[in-house]
Amino acid sequence: MGGEYDVAIVGSSLAGCTAAILLGRRGLRVALLEANRNPAAYKRMCTHYIQSSALPTLQRLGLDSELEAAGAVRNHGNAWSRYGWVEEPEPRDRPSHGYNLQREILDPLMRRAAAQVPGVDLMLGAKLRELTRGPDGRVDGVVADRVGRLSCRLVVGADGRSSKVARLADLPGRESRNDRFAYFASYRNVTIPHGQSVQLWLLEPDAAYAFGNDAGVTVLTAVPDKSRLPEFDGDKEAALLRVFEDLPDAPDLTDAERVSDVVGTRDYPSITRRRIAAPGVVLVGDAALVLDPVWGAGCGWALQTAEWLGDAVAKPLVTGTDREIDAAARRYQRRHRMRLWPHQFFAIDFSQRPRFNPLARLLFAGAARDPWVADRFFAYGTRNRSPFVMFSPRMLARAARARRAVR
Ligand SMILES: Cc1cc2nc3c(=O)[nH]c(=O)nc-3n(C[C@H](O)[C@H](O)[C@H](O)COP(=O)(O)OP(=O)(O)OC[C@H]3O[C@@H](n4cnc5c(N)ncnc54)[C@H](O)[C@@H]3O)c2cc1C
Incomplete structure (x- = not known):
């Protein structure tokens, strides 16, 4: 040719x-x-999961309506840490949503x-x-x-x-080393509390997430610390579901039906x-x-x-x-x-730390209690703003005040 x-x-x-x-x-x-x-x-x-920072690109490509017609779920942030849930407030100065498809x-x-x-x-x-x-x-x-x-x-x-x-x-x-690994599978008939589109659990050191997708499919992903790799040597689905059973506000898996292979990677630098x-x-x-x-x-x-x-x-x-x-x-x-x-x-x-650093602790605690801090937190988390928004004096002061209020 x-x-x-x-x-x-x-x-x-x-x-x-x-x-x-x-x-x-x-x-x-x-x-x-x-x-x-x-x-x-x-x-x-x-x-x-496609973060909301990419929505303008999809719109420019003219593909956002095609994605929606194909059943894409509009996503919003939702993250759990030991300080409780941080839910993304209605975005004002950034794209309103991403997509799961x-x-x-x-x-x-x-x-x-x-x-x-x-x-x-x-x-x-x-x-x-x-x-x-x-x-x-x-x-x-x-x-x-x-x-x-x-x-x-x-x-x-x-x-x-x-x-x-x-x-x-x-x-x-x-x-660069990543101390966690990932396994995931898709299921039908899973209900996730706190919104159907995204839930992320940051358990220090383990993490897990559930994403609601098109066709009523929910992807369950375990991202544990590598010390738990041997648990995944045998029955990977059992190990994956065990991670979800122990989560706070865990998804209801009573009627869960797996509709994909269990896929994963044991090392992802x-x-x-x-x-x-x-x-x-x-x-x-x-x-x-x-x-x-x-x-x-x-x-x-x-x-x-x-x-x-x-x-x-x-x-x-x-x-x-x-x-x-x-x-x-x-x-x-x-x-x-x-x-x-x-x-x-x-x-x-983050991928080399088992626990949050002091700044992350402050921000998660503040974001769990103050919607303004949560909004800035997700401006970064959805990749619409640089991480440096987290370091503004106003952000740090409000996060500290919110954390003190519940001590
Ligand atoms: C466990 C896991 C979960 C993830 N989940 C998410 C998620 O939920 N959200 C998210 O944003 N990201 C996620 N990612 C990352 C995401 O999948 C990638 O960042 C994304 O697919 C990158 O897209 P890409 O177009 O750059 O490359 P790819 O999607 O990898 O595509 C590369 C293309 O190049 C082709 N190709 C390769 N070699 C050649 C060659 N020699 N000649 C011709 N063609 C070639 C391949 O066939 C393929 O079509 C995840 C990654 C992992 C490991």
């Missing part, structure tokens, strides 16, 4: 499809390469939407093998199964956690990269950054980082030189770092 494109995007999941839709709409020729041959393929290692619905829906954009060629079974380079060393194309060599002006690595694009482009990742752009190549989504799944941020950031990239590189791809494209990719890299580095720092700190 072969061919000439403006952009080759490797990976047609959330990040890849978002980039393809936005760049295709700008009139660019986009090769969207997907290793899987099945157009209905979907990511199994995911619990389907099973990936088996979401991924094919996004792939269809991308393939319908004029200029986007979806290539199934096109597993990336190599990056090609011009005489100056700049990446100028890809070699993939079924399609052979494609030349392009920019390769976008949207190929997930084990990104081959990152490896071939020499954009190394740094692993965070992966951060100092550089996510090199001449002719750039990374988005999990290829660029992987954090602890307990916060459910990866899907939203896959959508958002692809949007940031699209905004940065579309114009130079239409009218600019290769140097201008690379400069735009570096601007995207800076935006990625500025926006996500603070989240990265606190998420990695």
Whole structure:
């Protein structure tokens, strides 16, 4: 086969499809390469929560109403700690909700939407093998199964956690230990108190969450400390349900009927990269950054980082030189770092701590009692604001007052 494109995007999941839709709409020729041959393929290692910071991206893609028509559940924050429940007040200065929609619905829906954009060629079974380079060393194309060599002006690595694009482009990742692991399964006939969309329990050190999804399916996820790994050596479902039986305000599992396999990962280190752009190549989504799944941020950031990239590189791809494209990719890299580095720092700190630090204790206690503190808390928790909103003098003073009031 072969061919000439403006952009080759490797990976047609959330990040890849978002980039393809936005760049295709700008009139660019986009090769969207997907290793899987099945157009209905979907990511199994995911619990389907999309945070509200990604709602504007979904709206811009024109997919929010399609998600709703497919049964997506609007989600709102709800977290339990030893100080009690913190419920997200009606958001005023941020998107009103995120969505929960099973990936088996979401991924094919996004792939269809991308393939319908004029200029986007979806290539199934096109597993990336190599990056090609011009005489100056700049990446100028890809070699993939079924399609052979494609030349392009920019390769976008949207190929997930084990990104081959990152490896071939020499954009190394740094692993940070995660002291928890995760197992989950989907059930019908589960009632979760405190709202059907999201419940997160932070038990220090263990965590657990229940997310209500389309078609009346609830995903139950245990995120225990690694000292509990042996419990999951045998009957994984029994071990998963045991975690839920012991929770405060536990979901009612009397009539629960499992409708998926029990899926999990025993080791899930965070992966951060100092550089996510090199001449002719750039990374988005999990290829660029992987954090602890307990916060459910990866899907939203896959959508958002692809949007940031699209905004940065579309114009130079239409009218600019290769140097201008690379400069735009570096601007995207800076935006990625500025926006996500603070989240990265606190998420990695949490994944290596069995108990809350003193600041987290203060904020959870304050948020459980003062709706204003809870609102700021979820502005951060839904990834709409930087973690630094938590450190404002007003926030700390109100949290301290709320905690003192109940001593
Ligand atoms: C246990 C667990 C639960 C999670 N739950 C949530 C959650 O509830 N909410 C949330 O926001 N995040 C969650 N995440 C993280 C989330 O799943 C990811 O952040 C998200 O899927 C990243 O999307 P992506 O498009 O970057 O990559 P992916 O979804 O991983 O997609 C990568 C794509 O690239 C393709 N590909 C790979 N290699 C090649 C190649 N060589 N050539 C061509 N194509 C290739 C793959 O087939 C795939 O289609 C969870 C993670 C784990 C481990």
